[in-house]
Amino acid sequence: MxxxxxxxxxxxxxxxxxxxxxxxxxxxxxxxxxxxxxxxxxxxxxxxxxxxxxxxxxxxxxxxxxxxxxxxxxxxxxxxxxxxxxxxxxxxxxxxxxxxxxxxxxxxxxxxxxxxHPRDPVLTGLPWATNAEAVARDVFVGTGTASLALTAYRPLRRAVVRADHAGARAYLKVPQPKLAAGLRHRLELAAGAGLPVPPLLDAGPAAGSARENVLVMDSLPGKSLHLQLRPAGAPAFDPDALVDLLDRLPAGAMAFSRRPGWAERVVEYADGAVVALGTESGRISHLAGDIAAAVAAADPGPLVPSHGDFHGGNLLAVGNSETLEISGLLDVDALGPGHRVDDLACFLGHLRVLSALNPQNSGLRAAAQLCTRSFARQTDPEALYARSAAVALTLVAGAASRGRQAGGLTLATAEELLSSTRTGSG
The missing domain is CATH 3.10.450 (Nuclear Transport Factor 2; Chain: A,)
Structure with missing residues (x-):
């Protein structure tokens, strides 16, 4: 009071x-x-x-x-x-x-x-997943200690630990406890549909155990698609392969509750961009309103099985000097009903931002141009550009943590994508 x-x-x-x-x-x-x-x-x-x-x-x-x-x-x-x-x-x-x-x-x-750390008050499985002796014993049925690396950590949200022991590798995913069973079910559905998701290495630990809410997954071949696309003269990449992958998402995904797409939360994420890049608050708020209007005006198409966070960082690829092939589909946490255009927009928005932040990597720029043209033929271009702009705006806060210039470039990319809804060309 x-x-x-x-x-x-x-x-x-x-x-x-x-x-x-x-x-x-x-x-x-x-x-x-x-x-x-x-x-x-x-x-x-x-x-x-x-x-x-x-x-x-x-x-x-x-x-x-x-x-x-x-x-x-x-x-x-x-x-x-x-x-x-x-x-x-x-x-x-x-x-x-x-x-x-x-x-x-x-x-x-x-x-x-x-x-x-690692006693995150929500991620109750993290202490076990970062215990080198326990992981060696429980995952690899070995002695001594495993070599552990925390490869991703969003406090209170999720963590991923890479574990190596005696030449074997596994990944330990630590979600919020209430989400663990749903994530396990999503992985099983995707694997049953023949998608290249990480295989589960256990059938689910006993309730009440230290590792109850940790998913132990096998490693997959390949490297991040974003990394593979960076160099000049990178191997040929066929955007149609991404559409084929989305076509194979399991019909059972439609039984999950639908989560709002990134574009449907653009005003909410604009608030985050304002916090990170306060001097541009008027510009950000104006852009968010324009994006929301463009999203509402374009038909997103029917609801179909959707990945929900489909971008090059969640895809692995293998290849030679000539071609790249998708070898892994990661992070199916948001698998459920959604619009196909949102998955394509998520991929395009991330790629366009990455290209803008790394102008020296001509491979990224070429891939962004290729995907822009291909995806615009696959779906309603106005919906694609408006929703890609929304995705880019959601990335402003994260980019700004690398510096104001990175945040500004990401904001400019969102503006550029939105302008494509008016010009009809990306």
Whole structure:
């Protein structure tokens, strides 16, 4: 309550981001280390994750020492840690007291939940998935330790760990617990349809075990399609192969609940772009309104089985000096009913942004031009360009974390794609 007795005004998400990235975070970082007998010596903000309307989450690299040695002015053994902090409201089922390595602190009147990696308060399988001895024993049925690498981590959302042991490799996917069963079912459906998704290496661990909500998957051949397309003179790539892949998505996907496509959330994601690139707030808001109007005006076609996050980073490819072939389809978390144009727009929006951010990679530019022409023949061009523009706008916040220039180039790409709905040419 404020002094007049009214409700306290909540900080904007821009203010929350500044709070988590500012010097005042030192005290909450010290608070989360205190139960462990440590005190921070140095810390650095690594990155922030913003989900519009759902708070800000940040990660920090921290060097700490035992408190007793630090208070005595004696050098102690330095400990290197990663700490997460969030202003987001956590799901009620995760609030079961304060597990070891987590605390709730207050910064300028804002409640912040902090944890020491890997004790993410939502991703309950992450401690097991980052335990080298446990993974060697449980996944590879071996002794010693596995070599582990955290290849993807969205705090409170999902993580992927690459595990190697005695020449074998597996990937451990850690989703939110409530989503684990649905993801397993999606992978099984896609595999049954003959799609090149990662094979599951277990039938599902016992309920209540440390690895209950972790999916253990085999590795697939190939490298990221985005990487394969970068060089000048890259092997020939046939966009029709992507359409063929989408045609093979299982009919059973239609039984899942439909998730809104990226284009349907463009105004929401514009808020995230404003937080990341505040000086362009008017430009972003105007663009989001124009994109939303263009999306509403164009026919997206019927609902069909859809991947939901179909881009070159979620595709693997193998090839020789002449041709590339798709060898892997990753991240089927959003498999369900959707519009074909949204999958094509997702691929095109990502590729056009990647090309703009890497002008030295002529292979990306050539692939973007090829896909633009091909996809415009496969679906309604106005729907394609409007929805690709929406996808590009959703990428502004992530690009801006690499610098204002990257954010500006991504915003300009969204504008360029939207202009194609008027000119009829991408």
């Amino acid at each position: 404020n002094r007049e007795g009214g409700p306290r005004k909540l900080p904007s998400e821009s203010a929350l981001k500044s709070l988590l990235e500012g010097p005042g975070i030192h005290r909450p970082l010290a608070a989360v280390l205190r139960p462990l007998g440590l005190t921070p010596v140095t810390w650095a903000h690594l990155r922030s994750h913003h989900r519009p309307g759902a708070g800000i989450t940040a990660l920090y690299r921290v060097q700490a020492q035992p408190r007793r040695a630090a208070s005595a002015g004696q050098p102690g053994q330095t400990v290197h840690l990663q700490i997460g902090a969030t202003t987001a409201a956590l799901p009620p089922e995760t609030i079961t007291g304060e597990p070891a390595g987590t605390v709730t602190a207050t910064l300028d009147g804002t409640a912040i939940r902090l944890w020491v």
